[in-house]
Amino acid sequence: MNKRIITAALACLSFLSGCAADVSTPHEKLSFWIVPDLHFLSESLYDENSASFQYILSTNDGKMIEQMPEILEALKTEALAQHPDLILFPGDLTFNGEYQSLLDLRECLREIQSAGIKVLVIPGNHDIAYPSACDLSGDEPITTKNISQNDFTETMKEFGYENSISHADDSFSYTFEVSDDLWITALDANTEKAPGSLTEETLAWAEKQLNYSSKHKIRVITMTHQNILKQNELLYQGFIVNNAGTAAKILKQYGVTLNLSGHSHLQHTAVSGTLKDICTESSALYPLGFGIISVDADHRGMTYTKQLFDVSQTEAEKRLNETLNRQIMPFLKEKDIPQEKAEAMAAFASEVNLACFTGSLSDSSSYEKSEEWKYWQQYAGDSFWYLYLQQILQETAQPDSL
Ligand SMILES: [Fe+2]
Structure with missing residues (x-):
């Protein structure tokens, strides 16, 4: 839709x-x-x-x-x-x-x-x-x-x-x-x-x-x-x-x-x-x-x-990334996930989320094939965060309706 x-x-x-x-x-x-x-x-x-x-x-x-x-x-x-x-x-x-x-x-x-x-x-x-x-x-x-x-x-x-x-x-x-x-x-x-x-x-x-x-x-x-x-x-x-x-x-x-x-x-x-x-x-x-x-x-x-605007873009991107990481890391720490994989999952979620906020995600296939997405399916496939990310990736795979 x-x-x-x-x-x-x-x-x-x-x-x-x-x-x-x-x-x-x-x-x-x-x-x-x-x-x-x-x-x-x-x-x-x-x-x-x-x-x-x-x-x-x-x-x-x-x-x-x-x-x-x-x-x-x-x-x-x-x-x-x-x-x-x-x-x-x-x-x-x-x-x-x-x-x-x-x-x-x-x-x-x-x-x-x-x-x-x-x-x-x-x-x-x-x-x-x-x-x-x-x-x-x-x-x-x-x-x-x-x-x-x-x-x-x-x-x-x-x-x-x-x-x-x-x-x-x-x-x-x-x-x-x-x-x-x-x-x-x-x-x-x-x-x-x-x-x-x-x-x-x-x-x-x-x-x-x-x-x-x-x-x-x-x-x-x-x-x-x-x-x-x-x-x-x-x-x-x-x-x-x-x-x-x-x-x-x-x-x-x-x-x-x-x-x-x-x-x-x-x-x-x-x-x-x-x-x-x-x-x-x-x-x-x-x-x-x-x-x-x-x-x-x-x-x-x-x-x-x-x-x-041609101002503060680098700092703004860094700040938004940090914000998204701050939201997702506590959730991943509650799960029994090896540290390295948890960090990779957090970075993946931040990237997808950032693309969602900015509307810059036009092709989700590379995300769906990635190792990080497999970790999400393996370790947190029943979580709200997984469903949320899945919804973003599925939606962007649909043809442009405008
Ligand atoms: Fe508002």
């Missing part, structure tokens, strides 16, 4: 719209960037050498937290040079929901937007009422002000919500009119009253929007933080919107063919019937980069590509 996006400096997938745009006037080509899960931590809230920050680094999932100012600078430089029409930030803008992080990030987004590049944001689960917002400047983390739903709306309304043609009353969901035949509808599933779900009120609002757009042959691309479709058959709980089934049904009913999401921190496209959900990997993790949707002049054809 799924197929990984092959990520290279510019790996390209193309897909034709199933939605015909009924316009006779010529349009310009458009370019949208997708920058998910920045998890930006204000520089005023940590000291790189503090015990609390070092602890977070050693237990985190490989985010390049302290490199984020450099990554944002690279994003800004690229944006000003290439001048995309829109940059979408589908949530988890802040590290752990610190209000100060949101204020600092707003300055960067304002610089981009003031250059004539429209910035659209929605909140992620880390951005609203997150309980772990902390100052990491000292030995111990100290609680700092987090972001209420109202704080988020007030701070970020200039990025999409305020200039929308319509917005929901109970969430940061809105429709941005890109052109007379193309809308972007942002669907916020991270409200205080229903974290992780699209509320009934928001869904009713969305349905009204889509009913109008389908009648008027306006193509709609939706954006969510959590995924609308399962990006991994084994690991999807907590990654998809709680009521994703209902949401997907509505999107399909009204002819939406593309949803853009983040949250899972992996590069993957899920497909269900006519609907595709492209999950773009976190811009804070290896390989540090962002997605690009290029829209043809007739607004019918689109391509999705990745562009990588």
Whole structure:
């Protein structure tokens, strides 16, 4: 059902719209960037050498937290040079929901937007009422002000919500009119009253929007933080919107063919019937980069590509590898496996997992024939980790469906 996006400096997938745009006037080509899960931590809230920050680094999932100012600078430089029409930030803008992080990030987004590049944001689960917002400047983390739903709306309304043609009353969901035949509808599933779900009120609002757009042959691309479709058959709980089934049904009913999401921190496209959900990997993790949707002049054809930042890639790869090793070694040590083989199995799992996160695994046959995979079958064939790796390898052997 799924197929990984092959990520290279510019790996390209193309897909034709199933939605015909009924316009006779010529349009310009458009370019949208997708920058998910920045998890930006204000520089005023940590000291790189503090015990609390070092602890977070050693237990985190490989985010390049302290490199984020450099990554944002690279994003800004690229944006000003290439001048995309829109940059979408589908949530988890802040590290752990610190209000100060949101204020600092707003300055960067304002610089981009003031250059004539429209910035659209929605909140992620880390951005609203997150309980772990902390100052990491000292030995111990100290609680700092987090972001209420109202704080988020007030701070970020200039990025999409305020200039929308319509917005929901109970969430940061809105429709941005890109052109007379193309809308972007942002669907916020991270409200205080229903974290992780699209509320009934928001869904009713969305349905009204889509009913109008389908009648008027306006193509709609939706954006969510959590995924609308399962990006991994084994690991999807907590990654998809709680009521994703209902949401997907509505999107399909009204002819939406593309949803853009983040949250899972992996590069993957899920497909269900006519609907595709492209999950773009976190811009804070290896390989540090962002997605690009290029829209043809007739607004019918689109391509999705990745562009990588030319900063900190070596360190980011090392950090992600270490993170994956840290997760898998304790499991292998519990089993009675010779040390040398356990290390080979861990290295194998890290490599496959890394390829899964980055979407760079296009041919799994060499992995399946390897000695290391035989060790996995022999020593841990009944384990969750084995099933998880097997699922990745089997999926990538399927033909490309895009
Ligand atoms: Fe998230």
